[in-house]
Amino acid sequence: MLGVDHAERTTVAVVGVSGFILLTGMAVFLNVGTYDMTAGAVVLLVIALASVPVFRRLADADEDKKLLWVLLAALLTKMLFSLVRYWMVNKLYGGAGDSNRYDSDGWAFAQAVRGGQFIPVTVVTDAAEGGTGFVIRLTGYIYAVTGRSKFSGFFIYSWLAFWGCVLFWRGAKRAFPEMDHKRYLYLVLFWPSLLFWPSSIGKDAVMLFLLGVASYGACALLAPRPKIWGVLPFAAGVGGMLLIRTHIGLMAVLAVTVATAFAFIGGTKTENASSRGRVVRIVALVGMVGLAIVAATQTTRFFSEEAGQAISTTGALELTVDRTQQGGSEFEPTVVSNPAQVPAATVSVLFRPFLWEANGAGTLISAMEGAIIGLLLLLSWKRLRRWPGSAWRRPVLIYGFVYTLMFVVAFSSIGNAGILARQRVQMLPLLFLALAVPTTRWWRDQQAAGENRVDDIDEQGTPGEVTGTGSSGEANASLFG
Helix, strand or coil, rough: CCCHHHHHHHHHHHHHHHHHHHHHHHHHHHCCHHHHHHHHHHHHEEEEHHHHHHHHHHHHHCCCCHHHHHHHHHHHHHHHHHHHHHHHHHHCHHHHHHHHHHHHHHHHHHHHHHHHCCCCCHHHHHHHHHHHHHHHHHHHHHHHCCCCCHHHHHHHHHHHHHHHHHHHHHHHHHCCCCHHHHHHHHHHHHHHHHHCCCCCCCCCHHHHHHHHHHHHHHHHHHCCCCCHHHHHHHHHHHHHHHCCHHHCCCCCCHHHHHHHHHHHHHCHHHHHHHHHHHHHHHHHHHHHHHHHHHHHHHHHHHHHHHHHCCCCCCHHHHHHHHCCCCCCCCCCCCCCCCCHHHHHHHHHHCCCCCCCHCCCCCHHHHHHHHHHHHHHHHHCHHHHHHHHHHHHHHHHHHHHHHHHHHHHHHHHHHHEEHHHHHHHCCCCCHHHHHHCCCCCHHHHHHHHHHHHHHHHHHCCCCCCCCCCCCCCCHHHHHCCC
């Protein structure tokens, strides 16, 4: 621990001891092999050692000492949910989960890597469809370092999902400095389904990480003072999504394209007058159009291969309904075939299953979460009534709205409570943007501050920068301010 101060050593010790106790207790309960437990404990400690210095940097940047402990608590909670997910897959369901396929096929891939083939060609990866093959390879590279340990795999994939949520928060903080960052931070880091579903070896964790990377880049492009470097993380995140779930990547590209175009219309006079910002957004918009064409091509190819002869939109949707209405938790979905069905589909995708549709413990938990989302929306009516004025000035809200709307349309055909709950985690961080809008007309406060600043300059004869553009140091100083 050279170069780590006393506070960081204490924090790492807390993570290590707490994690080891949790892991040991779960290992005894599950009666798993010694190596699996030992390797998992080592990986957990490495995760702590790698994470805590970053937490300290973020806390220092925001000048908020409490932030370190909030992030630490979120990491520990995420690791705990990873153990719960491990128990559910391997004991409650008797190993019936995709993570076990990734474990066995990933180990075969890892052995080839250890044999000297850095990019091995194996039967299991060649036979798997694109997204599955990607996760098998990723698991194989992890196992090539850690050895075959499900605990290690679950922890590392959970860690990826955790950083995806952190990136959502940091991006939103850049793109919408005035938003309620504390509320948004707690929502994305402690929401139950975001803690539970993307906490195992599989596509869900990787997709949440890639969405976080893409959204961080998108927020840099949509910020009050846009940064052209945002294209790089956005393209990287979308590129990864196109390898796993192409339609999600396409939705992200289209949402950013619409938001970028909208940015030319909305905003304050000061921001619109920035020629540099307009040039950045023009370049970004051209890039988004090109990326959208690539994503659309990949998505069309994917659905053509998946649906076989049912290559029409209607045929693909009908096939999705048939495939998902099985397993004991099915319901009749509201499939969007015309704009008039969007409101009903929105209710279905956001809140299903309803409490009266629950027929087991799993669906009851999903139904309760849907009910809580509905209650949050109702209790946030003061924030939602400020959404139009905020969205006019902060196009990141347009990005979140368009993506959520496309998600509703795309996933309205899913008629299975479990599948819908899992897939919904790819939409929740962007939906939560609307729940973090300030309750006041914050732009009027900024205008008043700007006018007062001008008056001070006139009286004192001292030149200075007019504040109130949404990028002031005060607005960015503290998460809990």
